[in-house]
Amino acid sequence: MKSNPVARRFEQTFDAEIRSRFFKGLDFAGPAGDPGWFGPGSAVWHVHSHLPTLVLGLVAAAYIEGLDPSISWMGYDHSRLAERVDGVPTGNIDPEGGAVRLAHSISFFIGTAYGSTATAEKLARTVRAMHHTVKGTRPDGVAYDADDPEWLRWNYATVVWGLATAHERYHRRPLRDIDRYYREFVRVGEALGGTDLPTTKAETAECLESYLPRLAVTPIKAFQTGPNLRDSKAKPWEPGSEFMDWAARDMLPRWAQKLALYQPPNPVVLRARRASLWLALNALHEATGPLKEFRQAQKRAAGNKPSPFLSTAPKAPDPVLSREEVEAMA
Template sequence: MPARTSTVETSPVKTSAAETGPRKASPGKSNIIAARFERAFDADIRSRFFRGLDFAGPEGDPGWFGPGSAVWYVHSHLPTLILGLVGAAYIEGLDPSISWMAYDHSRIPERVDGIPTGNVDPEGAAVRLGHSLSFFIGTAYGSTPTAERLARTVRAMHHTIKGTRPDGLAYDADDPEWLRWNYATVVWGLATAHERYHRRPLRDIDRYYREFVRVGEALGGTDLPATKAEVAECLESYLPRLAVTPIKAFATGPNLRDSKAKPWEPGSAFMDWAARDMLPKWAQKLCLYQPPNPIALRARRATLWTVLNGLHDATGPIREYREAEARVAGGVSAPVAASTAPTAPDPVLTREEVEATA
């Protein structure tokens, strides 16, 4: 893999005041790429999943993390953020309960007359990715009310996800043990992709792990791991209950070779490889991952490193980051809140009611 130029300790990528609004295309190749990306992101993600989210105001509101935070820095690199979510989704699904939660309750499985066919619904997968991006960008850079709204919506959705697996075991998305596993997989995925593929990864990655606990607490998690070592230990402790279900097996490896997704998109064979390549050794054994020979492995990682950083170099941080930076350019009006944990029970809503507020 290409040598990294350096590591950083604190502040996010700096942008000038002129960059706080949408980018202007210019004859340069990088600006053409940036303009195309901005249009695609706006059409496919922002216009559909960022509605009602406030990044530009109120002035001085630091949100949940504020300028100079590790979360602002890590999430400002959108390509590695997306890869991290792909990796998190992969390891998360090694829990059979989560596989069945997705199969029974999400739009990812294709359905005909309400019955899953066993195929992946591309639109459903796109919706899942769009909602994930709006959540992790919104909680990082949005105003405090925006972050709180997103957390309430996700908690409300979790309250509706309950059922029984084919083997008779019940599942419940409000189960504290499930919340802890889900949290650990997400923070592991985002931090691991950042460390491996960001051009200038944080030197103190535990800063990110400590800060990100706020997101897990906002979703109702308790006793959450707060360092890289604690997260690794937490993930491995769940090994006795993990398995590669038929659902997981169908959406990985050889079954993706004919995927119509582009190589760098979720759902492609290459991104499936990238996710499994990031897994801890015990998880790689569980899913029968066999790395290519060392030369091919190095070439694949180098190719992905180049693509991810080349895209980020061309586009820079997305508009939401730049709007948040402008929001606090004159300083913050109050310190970052001490806790994001919910202070009162959520109202009971049906799935239809939750989706109407999303």
């Protein structure tokens, strides 16, 4: 157990609320010598070891992802993120559902980064299986399908953009060559079934903007944005809070900020907000240090270099499972 009080409190909270519930069956300590999908010295290990910026990147990714109307309706129809009363979605965020979704995301991006090869493959199979269950029709009659290659490409681009952008802006020691992260992270996207994925920062920015003609702020997205969150029950650092909404929209490309009706404060206030967030995120990381899963992976893969890139794309069709069966896998 870490010695300083902040680290102890963080470790106890993380263990009770996330690790014990969402890290079940994930192996970080063995087998000895297995570097996993990435390994020591990789850009992914460096980026994902800073949990506060990882979380911020996931929140920003979820924000821009939801500018696709189909994804808004996927979440509304299928996700725990949507608040429901007697089973009927209200259009608001369910704080507990948001926390569960974030915890599953943390588990996935820590597990695929630092877990054994078998652990990373298991996580990818589970997410693919969940995607297979997400199909339906929007109120305007347009069908949506989480297995659609165009959706997978958009989803991948939003995630790698969010994680890389949060790292560049708020990490104390950001990578000098951020494209190395983009190149490595493709392994995750391909494991989830993605094809024709962007592999550099410039390609990702171009990919995101190319989707602009099909993006929109749906009523669902509007209910989860800006002034509509002033009475949110979420704590400031949780998804669905007014502050996290600001932090996510402030990271967006300018075209997306216009779509989301984001107006930055005056330059002095903007610099002060960003500096305060930078200090808070890095102070928390310095106080707590990397997760024990990172330290276990270091010991497991000691002396091994990052493994050469091998395709993680599924080699055979996945079995068709019900949502209940998929949830039992997690």
